[in-house]
Amino acid sequence: MQNKNKLICTLLLIGGCIGSISSCSSREDGGTTEPDGKIVLNISPNIIEDEIITLANTETKSGSSVLQNSVITKEQMSYGNDFDALVEITASSGKLSNAAASLDNKAIAAANPRMGNGISYVVRIFQDNAGSRGAQIGSDYTFTVGGTPPKITVDGGTKYQWYAFSSNEATVPATMIAAGKSVIDAPVSSNKDILYASGTISTVSGNNYLDINFKHMTTRIDVNIDSKGMFVPMSGNSDATANIGTYNGTTFTGIITQQTFDLGTGSFYGGAAPIQSDKALDSQVYSSKVVSFYSSSGVFIPSGNTLKVKLTNMEFREFNNVLHKFNRVSYVTLPQSSSKLLGTNFKYNVNVRLIQSAVNVGGVLWARNDISYEGSNSYNVPNTRINGFDGFQPIGNLSPTTYYWSWNALTNTGTPNSSTYNSAQDPCVQLYPVDTWRMPTELEAKTLTTRTPNNFRSGWVAYASFPNNANFGVTFNHTAGANTPEYGSARSELYIQYNGYRPVNYTPNENSPYSNSITGWTYNAKSTPISSYPDTVGMFWTKDPGAAAGTAKAFVWRALFSNNGVENTASFPAGNIQDIDKRTGLNIRCVRSVAAPNT
Template identity: 30%
Template sequence: MKSISENFTKIIKGIALGSVVFIGVSSCSSRDDKSEDLNNSAKATLNFNIVGIENAGGVSASASVDKQGSTLGGSSVITKENTVSLKDFDVLTSMEKVGGLGTIASSAGMNGAQAATQPMTSGVKYLIQVYVAGTTTSPVVNTVATAGVDPSITVPAGQSYDWYVFSTNDGTAPVINNGVISSSTIANKDVLYAKSAAPVTVQSGQNDLAVSFRRNTVRVDVNVDARGLFGKIDNTTTVELGTGTGGSFASVVKSGDLNIFTGAYTNIQAVPALVSGSNMVNTVGAQGDAGAIKTASFYTVDASTNSIPANLSVRLSTLGVNMDDNSLRTFTGASVAYTNTAITPVIGTQYLLNARMIESGVQVGSTVWARTNLFYAGYATDKYRFHPTNEYTIAEVLNLGVDPLLPLLQLGGQAFNVTNEYWNWRSLTPGGAPNSGDPCALVQPAGKWRMPLSSEFTSLGTNSNSNNTDAPLIGGARMASVWNLTSGTADLSYPMTSRNLFVPLFGYRTSDGQSILDSPGSLLTAVLANGSSYYWAGDANSGAPYFHYRAYTAAVTLPVLGSLVAVWGPAGVHTTSTTTLTQILNVGVPVLTKANPVTSSNVGLNIRCVRS
């Protein structure tokens, strides 16, 4: 029989052995739990889902800004439309405040985001930085991502973080040094900013963060509208925003160093900012042809008192316009002045300067005439246009009766639809119903041109200051009456024949729309040439519309007989009830008349518009 002490010893040893086994199992289990936590941490991801840019440039009926800088959508007029006359063209100017952006965009936590109105363009770069909550050094994440591919970023689980996302809305991501983005890298750029509204605690597995950017600048758009110049804006164009003109011009665009944690700027200074035509964009919602209206965007970080000064100026050191005939017309040295009062902006708001161009005219007496004839461009959105030049001819395709002088074959070959050159009286399309409206009033900008009055034609007198004849060997000839300017100087930006009042002789279109008669032609280079001009006035006498008429007739006898007869008839105003028109008068030859072919408002004549 064993003693009690021996039994007690065995019990103690058993307990000890059991304890060792238990401790071993417990330790093993503890190690397994830690391993599982680490593995779960490695699998914790932040999915940054880029929703877009809040209220990015939307224009609606009205706008307002509260004291904190939050904005309600819409736009409001700051400066009503005003006409600014420049050397080469006139400009209709106006200024608006566009619905801006609210406070800094953020995500309150998982799956939280403010509404965005514009998606970020695919391919745009942005930078993500993630910090342990409450810290501003040693970011846990510092990565560049690309719009269109939402990044998934691995971080340890069970930890709280602050995150920040930045972009300049282009193909280059910002560079951050010690929590600061340098002024030089964001000058005149569309700085977009988003951050977490509060620390985000990351759980194991997938963590979705919806990100909406806000604009962290004041944006000023300049809409350059070249529809009234009858072309599209070329890449040679340059646009600047500032104050003053010439040598006193100073940029109002400012940049500064951006603190990524606060979103605030320091070391704010003015910077040069020039937007080229290649960096302008087709204006959203523009009604004209693509390229006729383009927007240059400027971004300033200064939101101090009156930081948008009074009397802004848009400088167009070069304005290149691609014309309908594929020529490039270049205007230089234009500064467009605005009459706005000073503005204290809020970061995230947006302003719009409109610059609607009007082609300058040529002034004879008190009337400002268009430089070229009106035509209907069926291929264009803005169909009521002036020709880019007067240097073209319109010969009759087949005319065997050029007035009563000689039968003559004339050849055409026009590059445009010639019938769109001839209008029924006060019709809204060349062959449209007579007296249905003023087609000149539909030239862009609408309402700035009109048909001339008969009295304005009469004021030109019966003789022009000079005449132009350009007769080829055979076919269409360019002939025109030319009246000199009585105010201003010839504008060298326009073609030679558009620098004075150059009125070509293009004949008329018959009322059935089938023939063009009395347009200039020649045979054997000035041996024989003749033609007439017919232009509608906008008024009538007892229901009979007025028109302006002038004829040219030339004949050269054989050299052995030796004399030239080249006669311009008197310029004058007639009506559709006139019976005869004078061709040659008091030049040593018999008076020559012909029957008036313009006997109804359905006969197609040319139109030369005047300023309203």
């Protein structure tokens, strides 16, 4: 009997049991036939992951290219007021699974990619009327991967037709499996990962195995959002959403489409209507999130600057759990040099690496805060970062081993570069994403030191319970773009805080407020004239070496204190460029590597 079964299986395989069709048979482990001639079909589900072909593009009738290459749009910068982003579009490459089941191998499904546990799917069995699909046998059979072993009882020695479908979710929507319904209506299939498989089976005595190889019927686009360049994780706010489409505002039109899906033919039909509704971001607090979109037809991407990722109510969480929410719609542009068509049944990635927007002052794009070297965290945010959201620290909190750097040293306690500037040792260059920021030049620093500040900040210590909290600095307004209050009042413009400096020979393990480790600063500066204070200084490295050996250029501001008999006052003379010993610990205010203005 087993030899006969093998012969039957071989004939079936030759007869075309390929693609999404998997035959059933009695495998070599034997089995029993029910007394009434019934047999049991053992169901084994599997998903075919299509391979992306890295060859020339194929042409459509309209002349557009159906892209199947791994790189579609090279990464480039998109500028915005809320945040900037490095964006690219890629195609996911994957190994094509074995769609044709080996009929005499009882471990057939184990060699193929499996469906994940908890995914539900529906199987329908039909009479085979001389090659035509006849009446349905039994009811809809709904199974869940990882649950009760899926089995269907049918007649032995009979040929059947079948198809199976799923939305690749834990529950198949009730509207998708309405009794007797042979189509999935467009609103029901909207933005769903429709899985489908069909074929014929010929049952034999003993155990029979039906291996269902599902295929993705939609075009999948994953919008991968990364916030490591914001240097904080995204929060889990429930109203944060994303979409992808063309134009913005009231003219925004989604590029994801919906159509009715015919279960009989395994294809979408009818007009493809754009899906306008946004999709929610997940609720986890982390530096990366994925929003998946499923289109019933190939996705057309126009040329120019019309393609946008729409981000609504993006919220970021500081490490002390303070939230900063951009309570509006923000758009990230994905420029395209030519129009493209993303083919169906493939997966594509739209990668959006969010970056803190810079402050444009005189054409130079400045970071919103100094860089610091922080401890590790559970959100996968790099240790070296720009605290663009965190409020400016009072001097009592500025650790000499966190906020101060020797010249051209990769870490805050690293050895200074004794030679000429090396970009590989520039801590700004190493900020995520690499090569987005760098140390400023002397010329760029002069654009600030020779510029009249728009505001001065004198933060005297007001309460005895908050000693060491004095802070002073200058503010420069945007000369292009708009301020962004979500970063905090001080950082909505360019605020330069005077933080003193770490001397060459400092006290490494001194306790706060670091009076010996950070000098040139007044720790307890009160407005009441109870004493006099030394002048305050802010010092920041440039990338240029100094005229004297062992020095580098720094831009320096001072705050001069005086006492008029009633109160202490502070004046702010213009800054200048000075040669400073490279071993000194100064603050670093980065600039963008490419000074393209924000829009």
